[in-house]
Amino acid sequence: MLFRSTKIFVHAGMPKSHQATELEMMEFAADYEEFIMDNLPRIAMFSEFDHPNLSSEFIAIQRQTVWSSIQASKFLPVWNSNTGINGLKKLVDSYLDIGIKGEDIENIGALAALTTTYTNTNETRFHAIACAKPDNLKNVRVSTASSMAWLSPMMRGETIVWDNNRIVRYPADMKEKARPRYKNLYQKAGLDFDKILEDDAREISKLAVWSYNQLEERMNMGKLSD
Numbered sequence: 001m002l003f004r005s006t007k008i009f010v011h012a013g014m015p016k017s018h019q020a021t022e023l024e025m026m027e028f029a030a031d032y033e034e035f036i037m038d039n040l041p042r043i044a045m046f047s048e049f050d051h052p053n054l055s056s057e058f059i060a061i062q063r064q065t066v067w068s069s070i071q072a073s074k075f076l077p078v079w080n081s082n083t084g085i086n087g088l089k090k091l092v093d094s095y096l097d098i099g100i101k102g103e104d105i106e107n108i109g110a111l112a113a114l115t116t117t118y119t120n121t122n123e124t125r126f127h128a129i130a131c132a133k134p135d136n137l138k139n140v141r142v143s144t145a146s147s148m149a150w151l152s153p154m155m156r157g158e159t160i161v162w163d164n165n166r167i168v169r170y171p172a173d174m175k176e177k178a179r180p181r182y183k184n185l186y187q188k189a190g191l192d193f194d195k196i197l198e199d200d201a202r203e204i205s206k207l208a209v210w211s212y213n214q215l216e217e218r219m220n221m222g223k224l225s226d
Contacts, residue, residue: 009047010039010045011047022053025054033062045073045127047077047099047129048063048099050099050101072095077091077095078098078100079104097127100128102131105137112140116141131146131147150208151205153201154204158170158171158175159175160208160212161211167212
């Protein structure tokens with residue numbers, strides 16, 4: 001059996017829609033900092049705590065004090081699109097690795113050219129955060145992409161499957177029709193057909209992870225279908 005090497009990437013994970021008080025934000029930041037420090041040897045890379053309610057001054061202080069003592073290759077500053085292209089340029093001048101949120105990749109067309117330019121001229125490594133749309137990933141130069149989309153099958157009943165060189169996502173109300181048609185694919189992936197039809201949370205999650213692994217391999221080979 002072929003095993004993939006596993007690397008741990010940590011993201012703070014507070015949704016931007018969560019309206020926390022200033023005190024709650026500071027407590028969360030302190031807890032996140034403690035978690036990172038306690039687990040640093042096991043972590044390959046972690047993104048800084050980034051939220052619309054955090055001031056740019058707080059983020060700058062965190063970078064200068066807490067995170068500056070961490071091995072540079074493990075720390076991922078996150079570009080705040082409110083700082084504009086100049087803000088991105090400042091990060092490029094200071095860091096080798098930079099995180100870009102999926103919503104910004106979706107909405108800011110200039111990132112396609114900018115990521116290519118900075119990758120070629122500065123050897124910057126960009127990392128897509130919360131981004132799993134193939135079209136978006138094809139349009140920007142990123143070294144890695146992270147996503148929680150693989151949790152949708154167990155949480156919302158979706159079906160995520162690699163179908164003929166592309167990712168297909170079926171909503172929960174289509175699972176009874178969609179899932180039986182991929183029996184041969186499940187067998188190829190070493191998955192249990194009956195468990196998938198029974199909506200087994202573990203098996204449908206394994207299907208989603210397998211499907212995204214196929215997407216990753218195709219993108220690395222430059223053979224992704226439109």
